[in-house]
Amino acid sequence: MATHHILNYVVPGDDFTRAGEASSAVKNTLKQLGIDNAAIRKVSIAIYEGEINMVIHAGGGTITVDISDQEVAMILQDKGPGIADISKAMEEGFSTAPDEIRLLGFGAGMGLPNMRKFTDEFNLQSTLGIGTTVTMKVKF
């Protein structure tokens, strides 16, 4: 019988200092479950980049993480402005991050490419004016 651990997080839209809470909580859970470090790192990167994007670009959102003995499935959902050109947004180096955010070290335009690179399944759906949903899987 496969056991599932389901974790839910709300990412606040305005608080940078709290971005990273979800990824760090998931990381700790995976450690306790004895998942290997390489998989933990991939999941951490994917969720952190998603969390930060929701704070910077979308005014917050929600994260659902489903951990089974085969994989970690992640759903990141927001009701932000949406992405006009998804293939452009997926390019390394493309960023619309404002200057004050760049001063904090964000805006390399590497978040979405990292999420795709470090996961086994990556899907991004976005509708202007409705929001963005990213679903990802990391397999063990």
Next chain:
Amino acid sequence: MKLEHIIHLEHCKLVCAGDKNRTISKVFCCDLLSIAMAKAPANGAWVTVMGNRNTLAVATLADVACIVLAEGAAFDEDTIKQAQKEGIAVLETELPVFDVALKIHEMI
């Protein structure tokens, strides 16, 4: 090099001791967080001029052993407390990124 020896670095102030038993694997320099997130080596010493809370979040997720804040960058007290909880050492220095990274590299 064991993390406890990093205290001997010249012109650097140790503001958080971290987990002294960790062994530093490599030096890594970068200020862009999503590049550091993907590339910082586990147990590395990460040299950056970005002294904010997000630096610590990335260091934690990437299993960095030591953050070196160069060019006079600094963490606030809360962030330093959190770094101690995570077992990550924090050094502050006025030295430029390359100079301090080279010193650490020579010690490893």
